[in-house]
Amino acid sequence: MNQPVIVMNTNMDRETGRKAQTSNITAAKTVADIIRTCLGPRSMLKMLLDPMGGVVLTNDGNAILREVEVAHPAAKSMIELARTQDEEVGDGTTSVIILAGEVLAQAMPYLERNIHPIVIIAAFKQALEDALEIIEQISVPVNVQDPEEMFKLVKTSIGTKFVSRWSDLMCNLALDAVRCVAVEVDGRREVDIKRYARVEKIPGGQIEDSMVLDGVMLNKDVTHPKMRRRIENPRIVLLDCPLEYKKGESQTNIEVTKEADWARILQIEEEQIKAMCDKIIELKPDLVFTEKGVSDLAQHYFVKAGISAIRRVRKTDNNRIARAVGATIVNRVDDLKESDVGTACGLFAVEKIGDEYFSFLTGCKNPKACTVILRGPSKDILNEIERNLQDAMCVARNVYFNPRLAPGGGATEMAISIGLMEKSKTLEGAILWPYKAVAEAMEVIPRTLIANCGGNAIKTLTTLRAKHAAGEHSWGIDGHAGKIVDMKDYGIWEPNAVKTQTIKTAIESACLLLRVDDIVSGVSGKQAQQQRAAAGGEAGEQEGGEGMQPEM
Incomplete structure (x- = not known):
C-alpha cells in the first residue's frame, strides 16, 4: 500500500503560529458575514446559482452554506457547524455561525497581546459552563399537551422565514405532523419525523390548500x-x-x-x-x-x-x-x-x-405515520416552504424531548452576556479578559437583529442592557420594529435544546480553530496545481449539480 507522503520544502504553501490563527479567524468571520443578514424576521434572501442554471432563493442558513463552495479549511469547518446544528436540533443554523464568528473575532485582540491560545480556550470553556447554567435559570417549563403553548413556540421558528405570512397554517401542519408520529416505545418517547412524516409537494393550487392527511x-x-x-x-x-x-x-x-x-x-x-x-x-x-x-x-x-x-x-x-x-x-x-x-x-x-x-x-x-401535502404556485416556492416546515417540525420535536423554553429575540443571549460580565468580577489573572470577550460576543445576536430591521443598535442595546442588569431577563428585541419588548407578552420563545446546542457548538468550534497553529499543505506548489487540475476535472464530471459560489 502506498502511504501518503507530506512533502515539506521551502516553496511549500504553509502558515504557522499567529499567521495561521489570523487566517482561520478571518475565514470564519467571512462565512459569518455571508449569512449575517439572514437572521430575524426582517432577514434578506440570498440567491444561489448553480452550474446547471438552477436558482435557489432562501434565507435558511443551512441551505445557503450547503451550496457555498469554499477553499479555506477553517471556512469548511464553519460550514460543517451549520450542518451539525441542523442534524442535531433542526434550527438555529444561522445563529450558530454568527456566534462562532463573533467569538473568534473577539479572541483576536488577545492573541495580538500574546496571551497564549490555551489560556483563551480555558476561559472560553469556563464561560460555556456558566452560560449553560444561566440558560437553565432563565428558561421556563412548557406543557407539551397544551396546544396553545406549542403553537406559540412553533410560530417563533417560522416567524423569521418566507412562510411567515401563512404562519398559523404552517404551525398547525407542523404540530399535527409531529403529534401524529409521536409514539411511546418501551416507556421512551420516539418522534421520527424523517421516516414517518413525508412531505409531498404538488405544484398548483393555493398555499392555503396544504394539509396533513390522517394517512x-x-x-x-x-x-x-x-x-x-x-x-x-x-x-x-x-x-x-x-x-x-x-x-x-x-x-x-x-x-x-x-x-x-x-x-x-x-x-x-x-x-x-x-x-x-x-x-x-x-x-x-x-x-x-x-x-x-x-x-x-x-x-x-x-x-x-x-x-x-x-x-x-x-x-x-x-x-x-x-x-x-x-x-x-x-x-x-x-x-x-x-x-x-x-x-x-x-x-x-x-x-x-x-x-x-x-x-x-x-x-x-x-395512524402513526402521515403525509403533509404542500400546494403552491411553483416548485421554488414549494421547496422553500418545505425547508421552513422541516425547521418547524424539528422545533416541535425538540420540545417533546426537552420541555423547557428560553426567551427568544436575543433575550437569552443578552441574559448570558450580563450574567458572564457579573461572574467575571470574581476572576483574576489572564483568564479574565477572554472570559469577558465571550460576554461581549453574545451581544452579536440582539445587535444583528436590530441592524437587520434598520434600528439604532447602540441606543437600543444600551436600553436592553439596563433592563437585563435590573434582572428582567425576558426582555429582547422585536425583530420587526427594532425596539425592545418583553418576550412574555410578545410570545417569542425558543426550545432550550436549540439555545444550548447553539452556544455549545459555537464556543467549542471556536476553541477548536484557536488550537490550530500550523496549516500545512501536503504537496509542493507544482504538484498541488497538477492535483488540483486533475481533481477539478473529476469533480466536474461527478458533481455537475454543485453550487457555483464565492471562494474564501
Whole structure:
C-alpha cells in the first residue's frame, strides 16, 4: 500500500503560529458575514446559482452554506457547524455561525497581546459552563399537551422565514405532523419525523390548500383500468415480493425440442402465478401494495376477484402505509396470515391532480405515520416552504424531548452576556479578559437583529442592557420594529435544546480553530496545481449539480 507522503520544502504553501490563527479567524468571520443578514424576521434572501442554471432563493442558513463552495479549511469547518446544528436540533443554523464568528473575532485582540491560545480556550470553556447554567435559570417549563403553548413556540421558528405570512397554517401542519408520529416505545418517547412524516409537494393550487392527511398519499395509480379506484374500509395487504413468474437463475439453459414441452413451460408459469394470486385472494383483501412488479396475468386474476393492486411502491412509503393502516409487510406470499392484513384505513381513493394520479389512504384510526401535502404556485416556492416546515417540525420535536423554553429575540443571549460580565468580577489573572470577550460576543445576536430591521443598535442595546442588569431577563428585541419588548407578552420563545446546542457548538468550534497553529499543505506548489487540475476535472464530471459560489 502506498502511504501518503507530506512533502515539506521551502516553496511549500504553509502558515504557522499567529499567521495561521489570523487566517482561520478571518475565514470564519467571512462565512459569518455571508449569512449575517439572514437572521430575524426582517432577514434578506440570498440567491444561489448553480452550474446547471438552477436558482435557489432562501434565507435558511443551512441551505445557503450547503451550496457555498469554499477553499479555506477553517471556512469548511464553519460550514460543517451549520450542518451539525441542523442534524442535531433542526434550527438555529444561522445563529450558530454568527456566534462562532463573533467569538473568534473577539479572541483576536488577545492573541495580538500574546496571551497564549490555551489560556483563551480555558476561559472560553469556563464561560460555556456558566452560560449553560444561566440558560437553565432563565428558561421556563412548557406543557407539551397544551396546544396553545406549542403553537406559540412553533410560530417563533417560522416567524423569521418566507412562510411567515401563512404562519398559523404552517404551525398547525407542523404540530399535527409531529403529534401524529409521536409514539411511546418501551416507556421512551420516539418522534421520527424523517421516516414517518413525508412531505409531498404538488405544484398548483393555493398555499392555503396544504394539509396533513390522517394517512398516507402515494404518487401512484392502480395497475389495471378496471380496478376499483374508491374503496371504503379496505382490507390491505402489503408485499415485498414480485407477483410475476419466478425465472430461473441467470445460468439456466433450457432446450425445447417438442412443441408440447414449450406449451407445458408456459402452463407452469401460469400455474405458478395463479397459485400466488389464489393465496392472496383467500384472505379477501381489497387492496394489494407490492414493492416489486405485478404481471398481466396476476392483474387479470385480481380484477376478477375485485382487488385493486398498486405496484413498485417505494420501501419508505410501504413502511409508512404499514404503520398507518396496521398491516405487516410480507416477504413471501406463502407466509400471509389474517393478522398481516391492515384494516385501520377508512377510505382508499385515487384522485387526479394536474396531470398525475395520486392514491390516498385516509381516515386511518390512530395512524402513526402521515403525509403533509404542500400546494403552491411553483416548485421554488414549494421547496422553500418545505425547508421552513422541516425547521418547524424539528422545533416541535425538540420540545417533546426537552420541555423547557428560553426567551427568544436575543433575550437569552443578552441574559448570558450580563450574567458572564457579573461572574467575571470574581476572576483574576489572564483568564479574565477572554472570559469577558465571550460576554461581549453574545451581544452579536440582539445587535444583528436590530441592524437587520434598520434600528439604532447602540441606543437600543444600551436600553436592553439596563433592563437585563435590573434582572428582567425576558426582555429582547422585536425583530420587526427594532425596539425592545418583553418576550412574555410578545410570545417569542425558543426550545432550550436549540439555545444550548447553539452556544455549545459555537464556543467549542471556536476553541477548536484557536488550537490550530500550523496549516500545512501536503504537496509542493507544482504538484498541488497538477492535483488540483486533475481533481477539478473529476469533480466536474461527478458533481455537475454543485453550487457555483464565492471562494474564501
